[in-house]
Amino acid sequence: MGKLARKVALVGAGTSKFGQTFPLRRIPEHWTDAWLNAVATVDNGIEPKDIEACYVGNYSADLFNHQGHLGPMISSLVGLNPKPAPRFEGACASSGIAMRQALITIASGLMDVICVCGIEVMTEVPTVGVTDALATASDVSFEYTAGATFPGLYAAIASAHMHKYGTTWEDFMRVAIKNHINGKENPFAQMQRSIKDLMERKIAKIKGAGGEVPDWKDEFDYLRSPSNPPIAWPLYLFDCSLVTDGGACLFLASEDVARKFTDTPIWITGTGQGSAAIAMHDRTTLTALEATVEASRQAYKMSGRGPKDMQIAEVHDCFTIAEICAMEDLGFYEKGKAVEAIKNKDTYRDGVKPINTSGGLKSKGHPVGATGAAQAVEIFKQMRGIAERDRQVKFDVEIAMTHNLGGSGGTCVVQIYEK
């Protein structure tokens, strides 16, 4: 397994405002918003004529929007026809894969500049349709017939992790509390409120209605209340990422042309993709995600970096337990030790290893096919020092990582970024 044949940089990146927007904002609006926001970050400007292909990551417009064949639809909206516009699918890792393939294409010398699109508009179908569409990313023959839902599969991982390492409900909630604190500072996030804000809002609402004011001492008391109902025990509502509409856009350029666009390119120095059995019962372990271990091993090897070098990371927290597993499977912490770092607030914005400064999938939202590219957008902003509001970390980020999972961990894509 080799190296990239030449260096590739991220020279621009942006997302649309995430939220539940159908029918007001659909695929074209989310994509063109993301495009315009990404164009605005390219220092010397970028135009369609500079771009040689459009790589589209989308999980299932087929099921969510009854729309297939997304590639040329996306490229025609931003004047990229007749250039190639392939679509990549790997469940929630779709745009992580699209980005990785753009990187490989450019490194090969075939093209110099590629635009990556990540897109998903999920709220066109009712919740039951969303649950069903997401469940098709599991093994439909044997997991689905046994009743597995998307939260249910991660809940099963959580039950095994709790049993083996003594992980608790409070540990899960600490992940959610931290990610909401970050999402509050992200103007593109779906939920720009901390859990404390949500608790106070609820108290005010009860007071306003003349009801008995609950004696919640802190967020944990609030999260023990019916405001946080079980979805798939041991996971509750606040363990779960959101159902989201959103788009993301990235511009990747070869080392030969990158400086035409900017004096401060962000180099993508490592990439890896791993696979595991789509059915969890066919895997060798239920407390770790093997695809994460493999994807990160490849990316570390390619970049010559290790887990300790990663100053910040966007990890795939589709559920709180997924962030805990990622912290361990990426090698940041030993198995069973991530919860200590969480308790210690090491992964807060002002901690020693900030994770999910964007708010993560939990608070920023999880438009599944857009998530991988959107993670790269946050890393781009943090490394450039342009993260909005109070979200910018207080040190200069030289090395960072994105970790993007598909389904219950059948696919994983990891990318490493350096200045």
Added chain:
Amino acid sequence: MSENENEITINNYLKYLSEGKLMGSKCKTCGQIDVPARKLCSKCIKPETDWIEMSGKGKIAAFTSINVGTPYFVKKGYDRKKPYVFSIIKLDEGPMVSAQLVGVDESHPETIKVEMPVKVKFLKVEIEGLPEKVDLGFEPA
């Protein structure tokens, strides 16, 4: 119908299930057991596997009590007030399988424990408008 009625296929695996048999495959080369049965051994990827019936005994490897279920389980009559348990069972023979866990207190999942011994239970499913079928289930041993 397949030319070889005994061929290892998903359809034949499900047919055995409907007859109350949990069938795996055993590799003639390396001895690996796979459930559901596979034509290609999962370990050495050779196509020399034979049917083998499982004892139906095992332990819970992971589980969840699901309040917001799939449309299929909603049709089976489950909802927020009546959750069901999805489980991954490690069979005594080695492989793991996904199945509904019954005979437990779904509303108090903290009473269910990983590593609890279980035994197979074939669940007859009758949903209006759909053909009668059998789903794989387990219950406390």
